[in-house]
Amino acid sequence: MSISLLSHLDQLSLIFVCKISLNLFITMLYLHISMVLLLSLYIPAASYATTDTILAGQALSIRDKLVSKNGRKNSISPATGVYCEELDPTGVNQIVLTKQNSTAQYWSTGVWDGHQFASLPETALNAGNESLVMNAYEKYYTYTILEETATVYYNLDVSGQVKIFVWTEGSQDWILVYSQPRAQCDVYAVCGPFAVCNDDALPSCTCTKGFSVRSPEDWELDDRTGGCIRNTPLDCITKGRSTRSTDKFLTLPCVSLAQTMRRIEDAQSIGVCAQVCLDNCSCTAYSFSNSTCSVWHGELLNIRQIQCSSIGNSNGETLYLRLAAKDIQGLEKNKRVFIIAIATGTSVAAIGLFAFAMLIMIRRNKRSFVHISNTAQDCNGIIAFPYNALELGTKNFSEKIGEGGFGSVFKGFLNKSIAIAVKKLDQHAYHGEKQFRAEVSSIGIIQHINLVKLIGFCCEGARRLLVYEYMPNGSLATHLFQSHATVLTWSNRYQIALGVARGLAYLHEKCRECIIHCDIKPENILLNDSYVPKIADFGLAKFLGRDFSRVITTMRGTIGYLAPEWISGVAITPKVDVYAYGMVLLEIVSGKRNSSVSCSCGSNHDIYYPVHVAREIIGGDVRSLLDNRLCGEVNLKEAEIACKVACWCIQDDEFDRPTMGEVVQILEGLLEVNIPPMPRLLQTIAGSSNYSTCC
Template sequence: MGRPSPIRPHLLLVLLLGVLRSDAGTVRTELVTPDFAASYLLFIDTLGVFLRSSSGAFEAAVHGPAGQQDRYYLAVLHAPSGTCVWAANRAAPITDRAAPFRLSSAGVSAEDANGTVVWSTPPFASPVAALRLADSGNLALLDGQNGTLWQSFDRPTDSLVSSQRLPAGGFLASAVSASDLAEGDYSLNVTAADAVLTWMGSSLYWRLSNDAISIKDREGTVAYMAVNGTGLYLLAADDTVIVQATMPPAGLRIVQLGVDGKLQISSFASANSSSSPMDGGIVAPSRGCALPLSCGALGLCTPDGNASICTCPPPFPTAHDDGCAPSVGSTLLPDGYCGGRSATSYLSLGSGIAYYANKFSPPAMAGSNASSCQALCSSNCSCLGYLYDSSSLSCYLAQHQLASFINTNASNGAGMSGYIKVQSSPRSSSDSSSSNKTLIAILLPTIIAFLLVVVVGAFVIASRRRKDEQRVGRRASRSRDVQLRRQRSPGSASAHLVRDLDNDDDGDDDIVIPGLPTRFTHDEIEAMTNSYRTKIGAGGFGAVYKGELPDGSLVAVKKIEGVGTQGKREFMTEIAVIGNIHHVNLVRLRGFCTEGHRRLLVYEYMNRGSLDRPLFRPAGPLLEWKERVDIAIGAARGLAYLHFGCNQRIIHCDVKPENILLADGGQVKIADFGLAKFLTPEQSGLFTTMRGTRGYLAPEWLTNTAITDRTDVYGFGMVLLELVHGRKNRSEHVSDGGGEDSNSSNGTAGGSSRGGRNDYFPLVALEGHEGGRYAELADPRLEGRVVGKEVERMVKVALCCLHEDPHTRPSMAVVAGMLEGTMELGEPRAQALGFLRLYGRGFAGPSEGNVMKQAMVGDRTRSETTMTTMSGWPSYMSSSQLSGAR
């Protein structure tokens, strides 16, 4: 007979916490230290896993069960099988994949998208020194002396693993569903005498001591339940066995209470063995009809060996997902119903009927007849039905919520009969029939006369209006409402918006977008902007004005000018994108206006404007290094949310400093979604017309390659280099001959190996990386006020983003993690950045530019019309064309 192994004390920590803190690996091993944060978005490439036990058997993760994107939990997973064995915040899941779990010296906490703490560990007397995931699957908070402040084994959810104990008075609670880990209706309770399964808090349907797999060794008080390599045990305080269920030897066992109320015991050869469990697993109760809802509410379960067959009893013939429904004319009474205007009656289920709870529940009444049993149920507000056993003269009540019944005609339950309480009309059927006949006799002549008047009147009116209808018919056919329904997927909303608008000539005043931001009238826009008095920006699309809403909040009003077909499309795309998504790093759309040819968008006001202003303009305050790092991280998070946080991936297509907005308090937000494109979950890429801004366009725009979210990654890499350097990556004053305007202020500070003539900073950054000269790449205006390691990190991340092959670029989630230092820093691939040398040579002179053109075309065999100029962009496209209809 096997005994459970006692829990050993924690081993002493042998790694220096300071070393662990500096480790920026994608997934840590065994320990993480305070000032650590993990979100699903930050660890999306590892499906949320951020910590592994030393053997790799268990993983700590930000877990989104069943692949859904609405609920995330701090969880412990059995790595080989993917089984979730523990979850921290069952009642308070995080609803945003970018919201973090944070480890601090005070403990672990979970935040929502607004930064509000929704779950945390309790306060401790000592500061937390580390979070440790043991090979047993126990997640523990340790103090500086390696003492345990808090551990997951003391707070089980729906599972136990080998070496874990569940004390008397403790319980496991099932999850609501595979995707919702909140506590469900089933629980496994350890009592002083047994381990039992209950439904709805009190209805017992299984006992370990009654199961065929168990043996009761002796009488005694149960102190705890444990599972180990030899079986499942109920043990006394001195570790002697009271009840045991022995099983074949196994290295690891997981006891889990399923969402259906079944207790599943899975066995594995070892803790880190393959995901396939060993034979000999146990499911309790073993017979399907023993479960409360084996056939849903009111269903009739017929045993068929260990399987079951579900039917509906004759009084409840209609089957649905949750069980069986009464026939027409019968209504089940709600729980707690006590009288009222309608009387109650009882529908018989027939004989040979049992109830799941009868096996373990004493009768409500004994030694009585059926009439006494019915009277007992009628006097009990919570009684929904009763079962009468004529052989023992016993009565059992079904209370609070009805479950499945069991067909026992083939067994020894033939003496049991079932009855269900229903609501019936107090009037007799004969009275009802008489009343109906009288009512028909009175109303029928009146109805006939009224119908005749209506028909004659309608004929006269139709004759008079026929000519008018023919005259205005064509106009009426052109007039229609464009209803744009807000959907959860921004991609779908955008598709409907753009398609409906393209089919509309000028009937824009009728655009209705239910659920999207406020639609303002033009008079309201004029009032909030004081007749467009304060202009705060302008671009190819038009101008931006400062405004104020009636509630006092400031807004920025974007006035779209020169609206053509493309302008309409961009306008509606922007509404669809911004109106359907909300993220701390995405600008919020407060409303819009469409009247006639007027198109206006109302945004939240970002008082520091766009990033290009403080970054590129000599006047005004200089962006300090920490600000630049924070801006890079915030923008990366916003783009990562677009790519991974929505049902459909959103490709921004125009990532540049002008579309990154800043505000006091370190706010960073991505803006301007007029050129955005959408990818459905089935799409890996798409083909579309060229869009974006010269200097930030990825190479795939020029090579007829499908566009993916990695196209935005390229543009972000260019922005990163500009944040490092403090100037544009390329001069805006390069002539066709390759010479640089002497008045350009965007030249490279520091030069390059090309003799200082190279004005293409990505090439300078590549050469600086190859030579390890990262400090030289920083903005000289900072005068050395930078962190060398952070400059190196930003340059490396930027160069990884600029890989020519989109498939070798990191995702934006990984980029954000690398910038934050929570993910392993990638190493740029020299062979993937060779094209930067060709682009860079375009600034040196015509001869080298021609060489670059030939190389760019090369094996791609593109036509002469798509040959590139020395700056690497199509010579036949202007900057405004590349930027789209701005």
């Protein structure tokens, strides 16, 4: 009996001790969790990652940020930049780019769906695994690489763009494989206050008139977020309820406007809107559009230059920027001096030409031209001309200025003063009026500085004519291949190469439908009076819907510029234009046709120039590739870049060729380019032909 009682007491003691231990464990666990939560709430801002780079396998947690560095070109002072990347602090499962101390998110990956981010259906690195880990204690994003020989780093650049670089043993170089956002002007306040951002210009940031760069040193390091400062302070004084100001406004047309404005409902005219701004010393700009008055206070950010045109729609508006009267007067004075100089020169020339013109007019038949604008019909911005009007405007097609595969081109005039180029198509070039008008309508709405502007057309019976803007300097082929033509300087050649690349990038990537030109060659690149290149002749162009990546079509183009895909008969992509562009770029460098470049080693044989370029690039000798007419006055760094780009463009496999958008970035110096491999198909062609391989 006593033994049973003792056993029962021992069991009670054991249970009591276990309960005390369990309660003590729960209390300690609770305190531990509380401390972790408190530390996560009060973790200081200094604990955020201040690096601008992470490697594959590193984690980007909810408490971390990537911060851009201003001094990436200055190892002495790598100062912290103004942009950061982080997991969305609002709780949305996405990665966002923002400006420091601002809630403005200018780019995001889209929401994580469990496997990938919504806005990134194809990861920039297709040889790895990415994951977003979420639980009660942590949340972080990480990326791992499956290829053991590849090294990857992820960088937030001073430009506010995220960039991914890959190092492989084969290339022995860092290769940029991904960047977002693609347009520099999409980055929030990338140009800083009172600066205008233009994606089609280099550099993309410029100060508006009346302003100067705030920090030239930072601009030299590609950090332009400091923006611009006024040359002259505003003259505005407020006393009581009255305000006195002598300030005036500078007109900035064709810009997209910053969003941080205030609308003035009772300002029903542009004059009242301007006065509302002048009556407030903090007001720096106003706009008046669609009977709506908007005013801005303080520093102006995100002013973006866009292309405006009288034909087609544009989202551009006009901004009226407040400047001191002194600055406005200086601008007006410079403008008056320029106008007076032009007027004086014009008057002197007019007086000298007057007598000569009178003699010519007396001897001419009194046959007046019919004013084309009075007899034409406007069709959605594209003019439908009657045939007799174009016949009179070109003096019965008497001045022939060119000839192509689909017809001849003649010079003419609109209203006796505006020069035009009229292309008279062969009767077999277009079979049906409906097809012809549809294609003209599609091409007519395309507007870009590097594309020839289509003014109108004529479609009467079997007659098919196209009316373009006139290019006084003719085709690129004339200046490259004809001895009597003006020799293009290297600066002109490089800008022509860049302009053509921009035009093709616009056709491939920015039109509503992807347009493949299919016949890029020097004859179809025209030059205006300032040698700005414009792509012409869309007679062979192929329209590709955005839902399709390639199209099957009959072979078209010109021998010497045809990509291998045309010969094999497979479906084509915009990369056929990239191939042809590469061939044209080689001719721009050499000044001769690719198939007829003399050997520099003393041989009497000609060489196949594309193969010669690839070999010389590998050997590091660029100077021997250049046009002798340049007399050595060449930027060798630009020449090397151009030759490398050309060799990449003419690679056998279309997937090895860059896009035209990437070509633009390389020529602008935004992307690095490494040494290309030898195109095997071209080497085979050269080896089986009569061309020498040169030394």
